[in-house]
Amino acid sequence: MKIFKSISSIQKYLSKQSQIAFVPTMGNLHQGHLSLIQKAKKPKTCIVVSIFVNRLQFNDKKDFASYPKTLKQDLEYLKNECVDAVFIPTEQEMNTNHSEFKLSFFNLEYQLCDAFRPGHFEGVITIVMKLCNIIQPHYLFLGKKDYQQLFILKNLMREFCYPIKIMAVPTKREKNGLAMSSRNGLIQKKYTTKISELYNELMQIKKTCKSLIHIKKVELRAFQNLTKNGWIVDYVSVRSQKTLLSPKNNEKKLVALIAAHLGNVRLIDNIEFCI
Numbered sequence: 432m433k434i435f436k437s438i439s440s441i442q443k444y445l446s447k448q449s450q451i452a453f454v455p456t457m458g459n460l461h462q463g464h465l466s467l468i469q470k471a472k473k474p475k476t477c478i479v480v481s482i483f484v485n486r487l488q489f490n491d492k493k494d495f496a497s498y499p500k501t502l503k504q505d506l507e508y509l510k511n512e513c514v515d516a517v518f519i520p521t522e523q524e525m526n527t528n529h530s531e532f533k534l535s536f537f538n539l540e541y542q543l544c545d546a547f548r549p550g551h552f553e554g555v556i557t558i559v560m561k562l563c564n565i566i567q568p569h570y571l572f573l574g575k576k577d578y579q580q581l582f583i584l585k586n587l588m589r590e591f592c593y594p595i596k597i598m599a600v601p602t603k604r605e606k607n608g609l610a611m612s613s614r615n616g617l618i619q620k621k622y623t624t625k626i627s628e629l630y631n632e633l634m635q636i637k638k639t640c641k642s643l644i645h646i647k648k649v650e651l652r653a654f655q656n657l658t659k660n661g662w663i664v665d666y667v668s669v670r671s672q673k674t675l676l677s678p679k680n681n682e683k684k685l686v687a688l689i690a691a692h693l694g695n696v697r698l699i700d701n702i703e704f705c706i
């Protein structure tokens with residue numbers, strides 16, 4: 432496994448590769464990340480993983496500072512997965528502390544997480560575009576747990592004519608249903624018995640939402656249940672898989688999304704379903 436810190440060195444290495452699969456991460460790797468890598472493994476494909484905690488996508492400075500960093504362990508995991516190349520640029524190399532440009536987007540502005548984390552998706556799309564320009568992958572592997580991120584990045588690639596195929600990978604879960612996330616390690620022990628409640632509410636929505644007229648009711652019930660159980664809920668929303676907006680008359684493919692805080696940790700999760 433080769434490790435690169437500069438743009439020029441990784442580009443030189445990649446210029447000799449014919450097929451590139453790319454998994455961007457912010458480190459603190461877990462089974463969810465590893466499942467992206469496992470999906471990316473194909474013969475004659477060079478697997479590149481980036482580890483870069485992107486300051487631009489943190490609307491809260493404290494959140495950026497406390498983001499878990501576990502580089503030594505991350506590299507162990509990547510070596511075990513037989514990853515070909517790891518890109519670990521510095522902020523200086525990526526120019527994120529003095530950026531003169533930032534991308535913005537209009538569809539889904541103020542929707543879902545964008546209403547609660549202003550600037551977050553601008554930071555994500557800016558860095559992913561930059562990383563894709565550096566790596567020039569054929570395949571970009573992203574998790575479905577970050578559903579809105581996945582949706583926005585798909586649109587970005589299409590609109591800017593990137594010759595990159597986005598591969599969406601299902602969410603990996605703990606036995607209790609909790610979606611794997613780098614933030615899970617920050618959840619306080621006293622909440623251990625509560626963490627499955629978020630996924631349980633998603634499952635309940637999937638089970639009971641049988642038609643578009645049920646949406647408001649199931650959203651409200653999940654919101655109230657979580658609030659009653661001590662969660663601070665940002666949103667519970669059932670959307671169209673196709674547009675990520677409120678579903679129209681004949682839409683059948685839906686997704687329920689929740690963002691809620693347990694103590695000082697904000698968790699997001701979602702579930703796709705059909706009616």
Ligand code: PAF
Pocket residue numbers: 455456457483485488555558559577580
């Ligand atoms: O999903 C993440 O970990 C990040 O948003 C990403 C895609 C690596 C960009 O920094």
